[in-house]
Amino acid sequence: MMKHSLFLLLPLLAATLYGCGGGSAGGGGSLQGGNSGTITGSGTFVLAAGETRTIRVSTTYRAIRICNDVGSAGTIEGAVGDNPAALMAPGVCNANMGYYGDRITVQNLSSGSATGLFQSAGTRPMGKSGRS
Numbered sequence: 431m432m433k434h435s436l437f438l439l440l441p442l443l444a445a446t447l448y449g450c451g452g453g454s455a456g457g458g459g460s461l462q463g464g465n466s467g468t469i470t471g472s473g474t475f476v477l478a479a480g481e482t483r484t485i486r487v488s489t490t491y492r493a494i495r496i497c498n499d500v501g502s503a504g505t506i507e508g509a510v511g512d513n514p515a516a517l518m519a520p521g522v523c524n525a526n527m528g529y530y531g532d533r534i535t536v537q538n539l540s541s542g543s544a545t546g547l548f549q550s551a552g553t554r555p556m557g558k559s560g561r562s
Contacts, residue, residue, distance in 0.1 A: 472549040477506065477538035484535045485548065491530040493551040497523040504540025518546075527551070 471488055487494055496508035500521035508524055509515035511531020516524045517539075538544040 472547070474545065474547045475536060477536060477544045477546075479503075479538060479541050479543070482535065482537040484533055486533045487548060488532045488550045491532055493527045493530055494534055495523055495527065495549050495551070496534055496536065497547050499545040499547070502538075502540070502544040502546065503542025504538075504544065506544050506546060507537045507539055508546070509535045 471492075473485075475483060475485065477483060491511065494510045496510070496516075496518065498506045498508075498518040498520050502520040505517055505519050507515045507517055510524070510529040511533060513526075513529035513531060515535070515537075516526065518524060534548055536546065536548075
């Protein structure tokens with residue numbers, strides 16, 4: 431009985447670890463969690479050499495973290511909303527989390543494929559006085 435239960439839980443665990451359970455998978459082509467107008471709050475992207483892409487992440491302005499995967503061929507440039515872009519070497523995330531926006535723009539500056547991820551931060555709950 432225990433083996434059967436474990437067998438059923440493994441696909442669920444794998445889907446959760448890889449983002450499928452959170453709704454960030456999907457999309458099409460090389461973008462997951464932000465393609466075709468789907469707004470997921472987090473996901474991954476793959477950029478060809480020199481490619482630039484804008485991804486709508488949220489319907490409201492939020493702090494958004496962008497990371498360049500350690501396996502990327504080189505540096506990417508990423509911007510949150512209309513804020514200044516940051517250069518990110520492989521394995522590095524954007525350092526200024528004080529920038530807010532509803533979208534990101536990422537550009538691959540290398541001559542090979544670059545992969546990365548993005549995640550929007552949650553908002554603080556409202557207090558009794560109506561302030562966060």
